[in-house]
Amino acid sequence: MDTSPYGWWFPPNISMHGAGIDRIIDVVHWFMAVLFVGWGIFFVYCLIKFRARPGHQASYQLPKAKISKVAEVGVLVFEVFLLVGLSMPVWSKYRNDPPKAEENPMEIRVVAEQFAWNFHYPGADGKFGRTHPRFMAADNLIGLDRSDPLAADDIALNNKFYMPKDRPIVLRLTSKDVIHSIWIPVMRVKQDVIPGMEIPVWFTATQTGHYQIGCAQLCGNNHFTMISDLFVQEPEEFRQWQLEQKSSGGEEEEEEDA
Ligand SMILES: [Cu+2]
Structure with missing residues (x-):
């Protein structure tokens, strides 16, 4: 039986760039947990300390507490650090420079439609x-x-995506109909797919396995069925797979003998 890589927590990260994104998510969640628990304790303290009781009157003056200023400035400083110190470096490192030619990136076109992912090799x-x-x-x-000679060996796959590990993949995304969003949780990749535009997104896998690609943009009635299989293979295995592929784009697909 196939053991699912998905559980109650994050799916595994199998991309080169994903660790930085995961670290930001961890930091933000811990920060939110501290704020949530801290405010909760403060509210309970106020409920008890300032409860209505004989001999006490409400004061409508702002207290001159320094602590609230310190807390506000502290939160502000931390949020600036989050943005400038953590998020922007991780994002710019990942998104500014596409893979260089000497890294031998593999380009694949992705054509989204209601409700499927098509991959064009x-x-x-x-x-x-x-x-x-x-x-x-x-x-x-x-x-x-099909009259174009360059098309003769092209491969088109529907809801199946094969890729080698350890090699940069550049997906060129476009859509036939509405806005979709390619979502590859194990790669920490999520990118809107817009009709009329070609948007590149890139990633490199560090592990092989069978995973999923989903659509993260509500795109119609059967949005939830817009799931594709993702197969990350050893480079050698992938080469073998490529050789076995008959061109499915350039010519009529032939039925295999049973
Ligand atoms: Cu969609």
């Missing part, structure tokens, strides 16, 4: 065949132009 020549919406059909979900 360039095939052995490393070049994408031309696509256009007018070629879209039930057997050509990415709208590949």
